[in-house]
Amino acid sequence: MQKDKILVIGASGQIGVELTLALRKIYGNNNVVASDLREQNPLLEGTGPYVSLDVMNKEMLHVQVIRQNITQIYLLAAILSATGEKNPGLAWHLNMQGLLNVLDIAKEEKLHKVYWPSSIAVFGPTSPKQNCPQQTIIEPITVYGISKYAGEFWCNYYFQRFGVDVRSLRYPGLISYKSAPGGGTTDYAVEIFHDALEDKKYECFLREDTYLPMMYMPDAIRATIELMEAPAEKIKVRTSYNVSGMSFSPKEIGEEIKQHIPGFSISYKPDYRQAIADSWPQSIDDSVARKDWGWKEEFDLAAMTKDMFDNLGKTKG
Ligand code: NAD
Ligand code: SER
Numbered sequence: 001m002q003k004d005k006i007l008v009i010g011a012s013g014q015i016g017v018e019l020t021l022a023l024r025k026i027y028g029n030n031n032v033v034a035s036d037l038r039e040q041n042p043l044l045e046g047t048g049p050y051v052s053l054d055v056m057n058k059e060m061l062h063v064q065v066i067r068q069n070i071t072q073i074y075l076l077a078a079i080l081s082a083t084g085e086k087n088p089g090l091a092w093h094l095n096m097q098g099l100l101n102v103l104d105i106a107k108e109e110k111l112h113k114v115y116w117p118s119s120i121a122v123f124g125p126t127s128p129k130q131n132c133p134q135q136t137i138i139e140p141i142t143v144y145g146i147s148k149y150a151g152e153f154w155c156n157y158y159f160q161r162f163g164v165d166v167r168s169l170r171y172p173g174l175i176s177y178k179s180a181p182g183g184g185t186t187d188y189a190v191e192i193f194h195d196a197l198e199d200k201k202y203e204c205f206l207r208e209d210t211y212l213p214m215m216y217m218p219d220a221i222r223a224t225i226e227l228m229e230a231p232a233e234k235i236k237v238r239t240s241y242n243v244s245g246m247s248f249s250p251k252e253i254g255e256e257i258k259q260h261i262p263g264f265s266i267s268y269k270p271d272y273r274q275a276i277a278d279s280w281p282q283s284i285d286d287s288v289a290r291k292d293w294g295w296k297e298e299f300d301l302a303a304m305t306k307d308m309f310d311n312l313g314k315t316k317g
Contacts, residue, residue: 004112005031005069009055009102010076012036015117015171015220017043017179019074022221024048033068037077043178055098062105072228074115075102081121082273083183084144095147096154103158103166114166115228118152118240120213121145122170125279132281134242134288141279152239159238167227168240172213172284174220175304177311185276189214189253192266193308196257201265205273208251208266211282215245216299216307223295230293237288244284245297246304256305 006027011020011034023032024047034044035053044050051064055077064070077098084091099116106114123132124139140146148170158164173186181187188204189212195202215223223243227235248256254266289295299307 003031004071005033006072006074007033007035007065007068007070008074008076009035009053009061009098010078011044011050012038012041012179013076014174014176014179014181015217016076017041018176018217018221019076019224020044021047022225023074026225033064033070035064041179055101056094058101058105061101062108065105065109065111070109071112072114073102073106073111075099076117078147079144080182080184081119081142081144081276082185082187084147085142085272085276088143091143092147095144096150099151099154103154103164106164106166107158107162112165113228114164115224116151116155116166116168117224118148118168118170119144120170120172120280120284121276122149122152122240123279123281127281129282131283131285132242133285134237142276145279148240155240156238165232166238167235169223169227169243169289170240170284171220171243172215172245174215174217175308176217177308178217185273185280186212186214188250192250192253192257193312196261196264197309197312200261200263201267202254203267203269204250205269205271206250206277207270207274208254208268209249210274210277211247211249212277212280213244213247213282213284215243215297216304218307219245219297219299222298223289226295227293234293236292241289241292241295242284242286243289243295243297244286245299246301247283248301253301253305256301260305260309
């Protein structure tokens with residue numbers, strides 16, 4: 001069988017940087033081509049090939065796939081929830097057309113696998129707030145959520161109709177120290193660490209009691225790779241899998257941070273992102289992912305907070 005060669009689209013983003021580095025460890029540096037519209041993230045420099053690529057340019061994307069002998073695509077380019085509400089048309093266009101371009105090329109070139117992330121943003125105010133199940137009422141109110149829900153069904157359609165092996169996870173909010181988040185409603189849970197280290201205080205754009213599902217980046221990267229490496233017959237959900245890590249409110253993460261930064265204080269000034277957060281579930285039931293391909297998280301709030309400070313402490317001195 002042909003050795004896999006992977007194209008990561010959106011490799012300079014919050015997930016892309018860490019996923020590219022993890023894939024390079026597994027598949028070899030030269031077998032993972034990083035690509036993005038913006039310049040290469042400094043953390044990727046010297047670790048493997050990089051091409052400048054706009055996922056909206058289907059012809060150029062197709063040329064790269066053929067030229068580089070690509071067999072798998074990880075599509076991470078998207079506009080996230082908060083930025084999406086500022087420009088709904090652009091968010092819909094990128095999130096949908098980017099996916100359709102990749103799925104079409106995967107079909108034509110008979111790629112081995114495609115990865116495309118969905119989000120907890122598919123859920124809306126009518127979905128259960130606690131332990132939101134895999135299958136439930138799904139009525140998203142953001143353009144981002146609508147695009148993710150439509151995207152899930154495009155993935156299912158390309159799998160059922162054309163046999164494209166496309167796999168997907170509904171990520172919760174992701175917390176990381178290597179690369180910055182890109183315009184989501186859960187970004188506060190990353191910003192708070194930087195402000196705690198720099199100023200010992202943080203002004204949060206969500207209310208103190210806003211519980212949201214979250215996951216630490218090492219768990220998210222492992223979930224992604226475990227899903228992609230699972231035998232095809234174990235992947236029973238071809239829309240997108242619920243996955244869960246932890247759930248906390250701004251007040252709770254503030255209390256946890258105080259254990260590491262005595263004197264840290266948090267204040268609250270909710271803005272337009274509050275309505276987005278209020279529409280999402282507070283916690284997620286991921287029992288289907290656990291049963292189908294053995295998902296299990298490693299990091300809870302305390303372990304994640306400690307690891308964030310251990311690592312940010314090293315980079316910020
Ligand atoms: P990000 O905004 O940090 O990164 C996206 C990257 O895509 C950026 O580097 C951007 O330059 C690039 N990009 C934008 N338009 C492009 C184009 N036309 N062509 C090529 N590249 C382009 O986003 P992220 O947080 O890394 O998210 C990656 C994926 O995971 C997205 O689909 C997002 O919806 C999903 N997701 C993220 C989270 C999270 O908390 N970060 C949660 C749920 C789902
Ligand atoms: N973290 C993402 C956001 O807030 C969830 O998809 O948009």
